[in-house]
Amino acid sequence: MVLGIKEYPCQLDNDELDTLIDFIDNIRYQSNPTVVKTEDNFLDCDLPVIQKLRWSYYDSCSRYWDMDVFDFKINSWIYVDWKGNSKEPYMHAHNSENPYTLSGIMYLKFTNSSGTTMFPMPGRPSYFLPNKMLTWFIFPSNLPHIPGRGMDNEKRYSLSADLYYGR
Numbered sequence: 001m002v003l004g005i006k007e008y009p010c011q012l013d014n015d016e017l018d019t020l021i022d023f024i025d026n027i028r029y030q031s032n033p034t035v036v037k038t039e040d041n042f043l044d045c046d047l048p049v050i051q052k053l054r055w056s057y058y059d060s061c062s063r064y065w066d067m068d069v070f071d072f073k074i075n076s077w078i079y080v081d082w083k084g085n086s087k088e089p090y091m092h093a094h095n096s097e098n099p100y101t102l103s104g105i106m107y108l109k110f111t112n113s114s115g116t117t118m119f120p121m122p123g124r125p126s127y128f129l130p131n132k133m134l135t136w137f138i139f140p141s142n143l144p145h146i147p148g149r150g151m152d153n154e155k156r157y158s159l160s161a162d163l164y165y166g167r
């Protein structure tokens, strides 16, 4: 993929996905005026399927950099969108100052009509992530991007994570 974006699949079965979505539907969301997302410690939850996702994020980042990153820290959250959500996605980067950071996006559940993340490209058409569930897309955290929209009444669920060293 362009811009150093790489893909690492994560094996979740249907039961694990159902458990996960059920958990997300009942979790507390941030009172954030611009975006519908959970708190930033989603992958710290004890639920086995979430611990599996946490491990797969570490593993994917370790493979991306070809070094063990299990002593790095993780921030992670669920982003939810649907048709009629009044909060609009906006262009952003996760960590423009620190080069030793990676970000990950994983689509958990959404229909084909919903959008995927867009990465602007200099002097070229923008790049859109493939519409593929349950796979980590890992990229340098300073890349600007804008989340895709949920285009159905049914919710669009995605998981995001940042990897960084330090406190």
Ligand SMILES: [Fe+2]
Binding pocket: 092, 094, 145, 160
């Ligand atoms: Fe983002």
